[in-house]
Amino acid sequence: MSESVQTFDGAKLNAILSRFVGKPGALIPILQQTQDEYGYLPREAVRRIARGLRMPEAQVYGVATFYAQFHLKPRGRHIIRVCLGTACHVRGAEMIFSRITSALDLNGGGTTEDLAFTVEKVACLGCCGLAPMMMIDDETYGRLTPKSAMEIVNGYLGETLARAS
Amino acid sequence: MAKRRILLCAGSGCVSSGAWKVKEELLRKLDERGLTEKFEVVASGCHGFCEQGPLLIIYPKETLYCRVEPDDVSEIVEEHLIGDRVVERLFYKDPETGERIADHAKINFYAKQERIVLKNCGVIDPESIAEYVDRGGYDGLRKAVSMDRVAVIEAVKQSGLRGRGGAGFPTGLKWDFTYKADSEKKYIVCNADEGDPGAFMDRSVLEGDPHAVLEGMLVAGYAVGADEGYIYVRAEYPLAVKRLRIAIEQAEEQGYLGSDIFDSGFSFHVSVKEGAGAFVCGEETALLASIMGKRGMPSPRPPFPATSGLWGKPTCLNNVETFANVPFILREGWEKYAAIGTEGSKGTKIFALTGKVNNTGLVEVPMGNTIRKVVYEIGGGVKDDREFKAVQIGGPSGGCIPNSLIDTPIDYDSLVEAGAMMGSGGMVVVDDETCMVDLARYFLEFVQSESCGKCPPCRVGTRKMLECLKRICDGEGEADDIDWLINVGESIKSYSLCGLGQTAPNPALTTIRYFRDEYEAHIKDRTCPAGACQALIDYVIVAEKCKGCGLCIKACPVEAISGEKKTVHTIDYDLCIKCGACMEVCKLDAVIRGKPAAQKEEAA
Numbered sequence: 001m002s003e004s005v006q007t008f009d010g011a012k013l014n015a016i017l018s019r020f021v022g023k024p025g026a027l028i029p030i031l032q033q034t035q036d037e038y039g040y041l042p043r044e045a046v047r048r049i050a051r052g053l054r055m056p057e058a059q060v061y062g063v064a065t066f067y068a069q070f071h072l073k074p075r076g077r078h079i080i081r082v083c084l085g086t087a088c089h090v091r092g093a094e095m096i097f098s099r100i101t102s103a104l105d106l107n108g109g110g111t112t113e114d115l116a117f118t119v120e121k122v123a124c125l126g127c128c129g130l131a132p133m134m135m136i137d138d139e140t141y142g143r144l145t146p147k148s149a150m151e152i153v154n155g156y157l158g159e160t161l162a163r164a165s
Numbered sequence: 166m167a168k169r170r171i172l173l174c175a176g177s178g179c180v181s182s183g184a185w186k187v188k189e190e191l192l193r194k195l196d197e198r199g200l201t202e203k204f205e206v207v208a209s210g211c212h213g214f215c216e217q218g219p220l221l222i223i224y225p226k227e228t229l230y231c232r233v234e235p236d237d238v239s240e241i242v243e244e245h246l247i248g249d250r251v252v253e254r255l256f257y258k259d260p261e262t263g264e265r266i267a268d269h270a271k272i273n274f275y276a277k278q279e280r281i282v283l284k285n286c287g288v289i290d291p292e293s294i295a296e297y298v299d300r301g302g303y304d305g306l307r308k309a310v311s312m313d314r315v316a317v318i319e320a321v322k323q324s325g326l327r328g329r330g331g332a333g334f335p336t337g338l339k340w341d342f343t344y345k346a347d348s349e350k351k352y353i354v355c356n357a358d359e360g361d362p363g364a365f366m367d368r369s370v371l372e373g374d375p376h377a378v379l380e381g382m383l384v385a386g387y388a389v390g391a392d393e394g395y396i397y398v399r400a401e402y403p404l405a406v407k408r409l410r411i412a413i414e415q416a417e418e419q420g421y422l423g424s425d426i427f428d429s430g431f432s433f434h435v436s437v438k439e440g441a442g443a444f445v446c447g448e449e450t451a452l453l454a455s456i457m458g459k460r461g462m463p464s465p466r467p468p469f470p471a472t473s474g475l476w477g478k479p480t481c482l483n484n485v486e487t488f489a490n491v492p493f494i495l496r497e498g499w500e501k502y503a504a505i506g507t508e509g510s511k512g513t514k515i516f517a518l519t520g521k522v523n524n525t526g527l528v529e530v531p532m533g534n535t536i537r538k539v540v541y542e543i544g545g546g547v548k549d550d551r552e553f554k555a556v557q558i559g560g561p562s563g564g565c566i567p568n569s570l571i572d573t574p575i576d577y578d579s580l581v582e583a584g585a586m587m588g589s590g591g592m593v594v595v596d597d598e599t600c601m602v603d604l605a606r607y608f609l610e611f612v613q614s615e616s617c618g619k620c621p622p623c624r625v626g627t628r629k630m631l632e633c634l635k636r637i638c639d640g641e642g643e644a645d646d647i648d649w650l651i652n653v654g655e656s657i658k659s660y661s662l663c664g665l666g667q668t669a670p671n672p673a674l675t676t677i678r679y680f681r682d683e684y685e686a687h688i689k690d691r692t693c694p695a696g697a698c699q700a701l702i703d704y705v706i707v708a709e710k711c712k713g714c715g716l717c718i719k720a721c722p723v724e725a726i727s728g729e730k731k732t733v734h735t736i737d738y739d740l741c742i743k744c745g746a747c748m749e750v751c752k753l754d755a756v757i758r759g760k761p762a763a764q765k766e767e768a769a
C-alpha cells in the first residue's frame with residue numbers, strides 16, 4: 001500500500017468524527033464530509049471511520065461503494081460531469097461525452113493520468129430546459145454542441161498546461 | 166419611498182445561462198448611476214421559463230426581458246429605468262406570430278398555466294420569510310393547529326390530493342394510517358430525491374419557495390402527531406439544500422418551527438439529509454434505510470412506513486410537491502382545491518417540459534388538461550417545426566405516448582391506461598429524429614445501472630433486456646426479440662421487489678406497443694428510421710450540395726475525408742469514427758446521416 005498510514009493526516013478526520021459522536025445515522029454524512037476534506041475516501045480514512053463508529057470495515061465499504069457520490073481513488077483537479085439525463089440524451093448528449101472523452105484519451109470516462117481531469121456521466125443536472133448540459137467543477141454550461149463543449153474544455157486544458165510548464 | 170423591484174431569476178437554469186454576471190453588472194450600473202436607493206435587485210427562484218433565461222422582470226408593470234446578457238444591462242438601465250422607454254428587442258418573441266410581448270402574463274407559456282404550487286416561485290425572494298408570510302404564508306398552518314387533528318386529515322382527504330411522487334396514493338389516507346398507528350414517537354419525511362433524469366420540479370419548488378414545503382410538513386406533523394421531520398435531498402442539488410437551511414433557520418427564529426408553535430402545544434423540528442447519489446433511494450423504504458446510514462436498499466412492504474418506518478417508528482413520507490400543495494388546501498379550503506382537476510385527480514400538476522419543444526421549462530396545469538395543450542399551447546410546439554412523434558412521461562418508470570394519443574387527458578388513471586404513468590412529472594418531447602428503440606435502450610441502461618441488486622428479477626432481468634435492446638440498436642436483432650422482450654418485461658414487472666423493477670420495463674413495453682414498426686425496421690431491414698443509431702447509419706456527403714470548401718476535411722479528427730478544393734469530398738468509411746464533426750461544420754447541409762455506405766453498395 002503506497003498510500004501509507006504515516007502520510008495520512010488524520011487531524012481533519014478526527015474533527016469530523018468528533019462532531020457526530022453518538023448521533024444515529026451518521027455514517028453517510030461522515031463519509032460526505034471526509035470526501036469533501038480529502039477529495040476522495042482514502043483507505044486509511046475508511047479504516048478509522050469504521051473504528052470510530054464501532055462497525056465492521058466491510059459495512060463502511062458496503063455503504064461507500066453503494067452510492068455513486070463516493071470515490072475510493074484520487075480524482076482529477078477538474079471534474080467534468082456530462083449530463084446524460086433524458087432531456088440531454090434526446091438533444092445529443094452522447095456526442096458531447098464521446099467528443100470530450102476521446103479528446104482526453106479517456107474512453108468511457110475516468111481520470112486522466114496526470115490527475116488533471118475526471119470525466120463522468122451524470123443523470124440530470126436539473127437544468128433540462130437548457131439541454132444538453134455539462135458541469136465543470138461548480139460551473140454549469142448549457143445549450144452545448146460538441147464544438148462549444150470542446151472549446152470550454154480547452155479553456156481548462158490551457159490553464160492546466162500553463163500550470164505544468 | 167418603497168424601492169422599485171427588479172426581479173432576477175436565479176434558478177439553476179438561469180444561473181447556468183449567466184444570471185450572476187447579469188446581477189453583478191446590474192448592481193454596478195445602478196451604483197454608477199446613483200440608483201441604489203431607488204431600486205432593489207431581488208434574486209428569485211426558478212421562474213419556469215428556462216429556455217429564455219437569464220430572465221429579468223421589472224416592476225411595477227412586470228416587464229419581462231429575456232436572454233439578458235451583461236452587455237444589455239446598460240441599455241436597460243439607461244432606457245427603461247431612467248428614460249422610461251422599454252427595450253423592445255429583449256422582449257419575448259412569439260414563435261408563431263413573431264410579435265414581441267412585454268407583459269409576461271400575456272405570453273402563452275404563462276397565460277395558459279394555472280399556478281397554485283408555483284404561485285410564489287420566481288416571484289418572491291426565497292431567502293426571505295417575510296415575503297412568504299406577506300403572501301399568506303403559514304396561514305394554513307395557523308388554521309390547522311386551531312382545528313382538531315382528525316378534521317385536518319379529513320380536509321386533506323376531501324380535497325382529493327394524491328401523492329405527486331409517482332404512485333398517486335391518496336395523501337389524506339396515508340396521513341390517517343400514520344395518525345392511527347399507536348406510538349409516542351412519529352416522523353414526517355419529505356422525499357426530495359427527485360431521481361427521474363429529466364425532471365426538475367421538486368428542485369424548483371425547493372429553491373423557489375422552500376417555506377411552502379416546510380409548512381406542508383408542519384401541517385402533516387400536527388395532523389399525524391409527529392414532532393420530528395427529515396428532508397432527504399438529492400446530492401446534486403446544493404442550492405436547494407442551502408435555501409432549505411436558511412428557511413429552517415428563519416422559521417425557527419419566527420416561531421413557526423420549534424416548540425409550542427402558535428401556543429398550541431404542538432412542537433416540530435426539521436433536519437436536512439443529503440442523499441449520496443443513488444436513484445433507488447427515491448423509493449420510500451430505501452430512502453428510510455439511507456437516512457439511517459445504511460445502503461439504500463428497498464425492503465418488502467408491509468410493513469408500510471406508516472406503521473414501521475424510521476427507526477421502526479410510524480413515518481409519514483410524502484413528495485416535495487405533495488407537501489407544497491397542502492398550505493393551499495388549508496388556507497383556501499378543500500372545496501376550492503377539489504374544484505380543480507378531474508373526478509379522480511384533483512388539483513394541478515407541475516411538469517418539467519423538455520426535449521424537442523420550443524418553450525422548455527416548468528409548467529403547472531390543472532389535472533385533466535391534454536398533452537396537446539401542454540405541448541402546443543404552452544410549449545409552443547415542436548422545435549424547428551419538426552414532426553411531433555411522442556412524449557415520454559414519467560421517466561424511467563413511465564412510457565411514451567404517441568402522436569395518435571395526443572388528446573389524452575393528463576391524469577393518473579388515463580396515463581396508466583395509455584401504458585405510461587404520472588411518475589414525477591418529467592415530460593420529454595421527442596420528434597422524428599429520436600429513435601424509439603434507442604430511447605428504450607437509454608432508459609433500460611439507466612435502470613439497469615441503478616438496480617440495487619437485491620432481487621434477481623430486476624438485477625438479472627433488466628440486464629438481459631438491455632443486452633437485447635443493444636443488439637437491436639447495433640443491427641444484430643433477431644426475429645423473435647420483440648416477443649421475448651415483452652415476455653421478460655412482463656415477468657420483471659410481476660416479480661420484482663420494489664417499484665424500480667416493477668416499472669423498469671415500461672419504456673421498452675410502451676415503445677413496442679406504439680412503435681413496433683421501428684423495432685421491426687431495425688431487426689428486419691437493419692435500418693434506423695430516425696437515423697439515430699450509430700451502427701445503422703453513415704455520414705454521407707451529398708454530391709449535389711458539396712462545393713468542396715474543405716471545412717469538413719479540417720474538422721475530421723481522423724483524416725477520413727479527402728478531396729481537392731472545389732471538388733466533391735469523399736469519406737473513407739474504413740477510417741470514419743462517426744463522430745459527426747463534418748456534419749456540424751458543413752454550412753451547406755451537404756453532410757447527412759444516411760444508410761450505411763456498405764449496404765448501399767450491396768444494393769446497387
Ligand SMILES: Cc1cc2nc3c(=O)[nH]c(=O)nc-3n(C[C@H](O)[C@H](O)[C@H](O)COP(=O)(O)O)c2cc1C
Nearest residue numbers: 328329330356359360447448449483484487664665
Ligand atoms: C425507484 C423509485 C424511485 C422513486 N423516486 C422518487 C423520487 O425521486 N421522489 C419521490 O417523491 N418519490 C419517488 N418514488 C416514490 C416513493 O417511493 C413514494 O411513493 C413517494 O415519495 C410517496 O410520496 P407521495 O405519496 O407524496 O407521492 C420512487 C419510487 C421508486 C420505486
Ligand code: FES
Nearest residue numbers: 083085088125128
Ligand atoms: S437531463 Fe440534462 S440537465 Fe436534466
